[in-house]
Amino acid sequence: MKLVIFGLTVSSSWGNGHATLWRGLCGALARRGHQVVFFERDVPYYASARDLTELPLGGKLVLYPDWADVEGLAREHVRSADVTIVTSYCPDALPASSLSGAGLRVFYDLDTPVTLARLAKGESVDYAGPNGYRDYDLVLSYTGGPALIDLQTVLGAKRTAALYGSVDPDVHKPAPAQERYKATLSYMGTWSADRDEALQMRFIEPARRLPNHRFIIGGSKYDSDFPWLPNIYFVSHVAPPDHSAFYCSADLTLNVTRGPMAQMGYCPSGRLFEAAACGVPILSDNWPGLDAFYEPGKEVLIAESTEDAMDAITLSSAELARIGRAARERTMACHTAGVRALELEHLLENAASRSAATEAVCGA
Numbered sequence: 001m002k003l004v005i006f007g008l009t010v011s012s013s014w015g016n017g018h019a020t021l022w023r024g025l026c027g028a029l030a031r032r033g034h035q036v037v038f039f040e041r042d043v044p045y046y047a048s049a050r051d052l053t054e055l056p057l058g059g060k061l062v063l064y065p066d067w068a069d070v071e072g073l074a075r076e077h078v079r080s081a082d083v084t085i086v087t088s089y090c091p092d093a094l095p096a097s098s099l100s101g102a103g104l105r106v107f108y109d110l111d112t113p114v115t116l117a118r119l120a121k122g123e124s125v126d127y128a129g130p131n132g133y134r135d136y137d138l139v140l141s142y143t144g145g146p147a148l149i150d151l152q153t154v155l156g157a158k159r160t161a162a163l164y165g166s167v168d169p170d171v172h173k174p175a176p177a178q179e180r181y182k183a184t185l186s187y188m189g190t191w192s193a194d195r196d197e198a199l200q201m202r203f204i205e206p207a208r209r210l211p212n213h214r215f216i217i218g219g220s221k222y223d224s225d226f227p228w229l230p231n232i233y234f235v236s237h238v239a240p241p242d243h244s245a246f247y248c249s250a251d252l253t254l255n256v257t258r259g260p261m262a263q264m265g266y267c268p269s270g271r272l273f274e275a276a277a278c279g280v281p282i283l284s285d286n287w288p289g290l291d292a293f294y295e296p297g298k299e300v301l302i303a304e305s306t307e308d309a310m311d312a313i314t315l316s317s318a319e320l321a322r323i324g325r326a327a328r329e330r331t332m333a334c335h336t337a338g339v340r341a342l343e344l345e346h347l348l349e350n351a352a353s354r355s356a357a358t359e360a361v362c363g364a
Helices: 018-031 066-079 092-096 114-121 147-155 193-209 240-248 258-266 270-277 304-311 318-336 335-363
Strands: 002-006 037-040 060-064 083-087 103-108 140-141 160-162 183-188 215-218 231-237 250-255 283-284
Touching: 002 018, 002 066, 018 037, 018 270, 018 335, 037 066, 060 066, 066 092, 083 092, 103 335, 114 147, 114 258, 140 147, 140 335, 147 160, 183 193, 183 240, 183 304, 193 215, 193 250, 193 258, 193 304, 240 250, 240 270, 250 270, 250 304, 250 318, 270 283, 270 318, 283 304, 283 318
Parallel strands: 002 037, 002 083, 037 060, 083 103, 103 140, 140 160, 183 215, 183 250, 215 231, 250 283
Antiparallel strands: none
8 A cells, every 4th residue: 555644743752652653653654565655744843853854665755844835745645645644743734634535534642642632621632623523434543442433423434433642662662771871760751741640649649759760761851841860861852762771770660641631541652662662661641451561560560659659669670570571571562663553454444445335325
């Protein structure tokens, strides 16, 4: 198949989770013989932190300054595409969705809980537009569970399906520890207000109670108001090639889910899969559906409180290693980009068959 994607970014992993997911998925699709063309608006904040300039295995990355400059090329690619995918937070989602072609029209909401929460507050969602998701043949969601029904009732989606995050095992895998990243507990993630309370409980307070232990944060958007402690170290941006070393240099790594995603459930962070693929034991907040991805106590540790976090931190190295191995085994079997690419193929084939059947009935 030829897939044309209009997304937020694949070229920069700075301050977003879209890029890493797309890199793994595009690579897996290419290895299965598919052609991928990815359109990304070239904005300054991603350009200044760009860590990818071309898609793997012959895929095409189109960076453009403005929609008017690329509309003709986009129209040409959509006309010859088997599938056109528009994503949440794509700055040109609406004009891209209006391009006509014979292929399947798909929307991939990588931010479903945020989308639905904004609409519930009466706020606008630029990438949805006045028609919501009614004009797409299939709406994929990074979030499963009840969210799939909400996408139909709130945004008018005809068909919905979950396509969860994944990990590229060629990028995220066990790696030697590096001195600069060594810590008792690590955390990788962009700062956000709806994660702050959970981070305070599971990371800041344990660091306060263990002043002789080293803690490390990797991410962006942290400022001087953050409650820094002498034993908390900070890396402003960890590029994807360094993720494995970052995870593997800590005894334990923390996963904290954004507020709307934790409340809705069935929305595993990409960082969760990345750390698990590295064989690192994970300490996570709890949310509905987590046990569908990893078994609590066996493949992931759950912290509902600071005391839970402290209990996890003080587990023996042998027990932590056992949990890390189990998480990696589950990830390699169920959550790789290759697994998701196969799932995507089946979803697209099923949607195309249903669309063809509907057209036949309507035309009869």
